[in-house]
Amino acid sequence: xxxxxxxxxxxxxxxxxxxxxxxxxxxxxxxxxxxxxxxxxxxxxxxxxxxxxxxxxxxxxxxxxxxxxxxxxxxxxxxxxxxxxxxxxxxxxxxxxxxxxxxxxxxxxxxxxxxxxxxxxxxxxxxxxxxxxxxxxxxxxxxxxxxxxxxxxxxxxxxxxxxxxxxxxxxxxxxxxxxxxxxxxxxxxxxxxxxxxxxxxxxxxxxxxxxxxxxxxxxxxxxxxxxxxxxxxxxxxxxxxxxxxxxxxxxxxxxxxxxxxxxxxxxxxxx
Numbered sequence: 001x002x003x004x005x006x007x008x009x010x011x012x013x014x015x016x017x018x019x020x021x022x023x024x025x026x027x028x029x030x031x032x033x034x035x036x037x038x039x040x041x042x043x044x045x046x047x048x049x050x051x052x053x054x055x056x057x058x059x060x061x062x063x064x065x066x067x068x069x070x071x072x073x074x075x076x077x078x079x080x081x082x083x084x085x086x087x088x089x090x091x092x093x094x095x096x097x098x099x100x101x102x103x104x105x106x107x108x109x110x111x112x113x114x115x116x117x118x119x120x121x122x123x124x125x126x127x128x129x130x131x132x133x134x135x136x137x138x139x140x141x142x143x144x145x146x147x148x149x150x151x152x153x154x155x156x157x158x159x160x161x162x163x164x165x166x167x168x169x170x171x172x173x174x175x176x177x178x179x180x181x182x183x184x185x186x187x188x189x190x191x192x193x194x195x196x197x198x199x200x201x202x203x204x205x206x207x208x209x210x211x212x213x214x215x216x217x218x219x220x221x222x223x224x225x226x227x228x229x230x231x232x233x234x235x236x237x238x239x240x241x242x243x244x245x246x247x248x249x250x251x252x253x254x255x256x257x258x259x260x261x262x263x264x265x266x267x268x269x270x271x
C-alpha cells in the first residue's frame with residue numbers, strides 16, 4: 001500500500017533554508033517540497049530556478065495552507081508570520097528561531113488546542129537526549145557558555161545599544177552573564193541553541209548562561225555543564241560558521257535536514 005508523501009514548505013531560503021530545500025528537491029521518499037518563501041516571490045523563483053521541481057513561491061503567511069510540515073528559517077522579526085498560521089491550522093512546525101518561541105510561548109498552549117506540533121531543530125549543540133532524560137529526574141544546575149568570533153555577535157541588538165566595538169577586540173570579552181530568558185531578548189539571533197537547551201532541561205529562568213565575543217577563535221563554541229541526581233556531565237561543541245552568515249553554523253541546516261528525515265525514516269536513533 002502506498003501513501004501520499006508529507007508535503008513540506010520552507011520559510012526562508014537563506015543559509016539554513018536553501019540547503020534543506022535543495023536536499024528535498026533531490027528526492028526524499030515520503031517528503032515533497034511544495035512551497036517556499038523569501039524576501040519576495042521573485043527571490044524564491046530566482047533561488048530555485050535550477051531545481052528539478054521548483055516549489056511554489058508564497059508569502060510566509062500562506063505556507064501552512066499547502067503543507068503538512070512548515071520549516072521556519074527566518075530572521076526573528078518574521079517568525080510569527082509563519083508560526084501563527086501553521087499552529088492555527090494544526091501543522092507540524094519545525095523552528096530554528098527558538099528565541100522567538102520563548103518570547104511568544106502562548107503558541108505552545110495554542111498548539112495543544114489545535115493539534116499542531118512544534119519541533120526545535122537543535123543541531124548546534126550535543127547532548128539533548130541526556131538533558132531531556134536527566135530532566136525526568138532532578139537537575140540541580142545547568143551552566144552554558146557560548147563563545148563566538150566577534151563578527152558573529154557584532155549586529156546583536158545588545159551590542160549595538162551599548163555601542164560596543166567588537167571588531168577591535170584583542171582578547172575575549174564577556175558580553176552577558178545571567179538567565180537564558182534575558183539573553184534571548186538581548187541576542188535574538190544568536191542564542192537559539194541556549195533556548196533549546198533550557199526548554200529541554202530546567203527552563204529559561206534556571207539555566208545559567210554566558211555570552212563571550214572571542215577574537216582568538218574561529219568557530220562558534222558552546223560548553224555545557226549539567227549536574228543532576230542521575231548524572232553529571234560536561235559537553236562542548238565547536239561549530240564552523242557559515243561563510244555567508246557567521247551568526248549561523250554550518251551544522252544548523254544539516255540539523256533541519258536530519259529533523260525532516262525523522263518524519264519518514266524507518267529507523268531513528270535518539271529520544
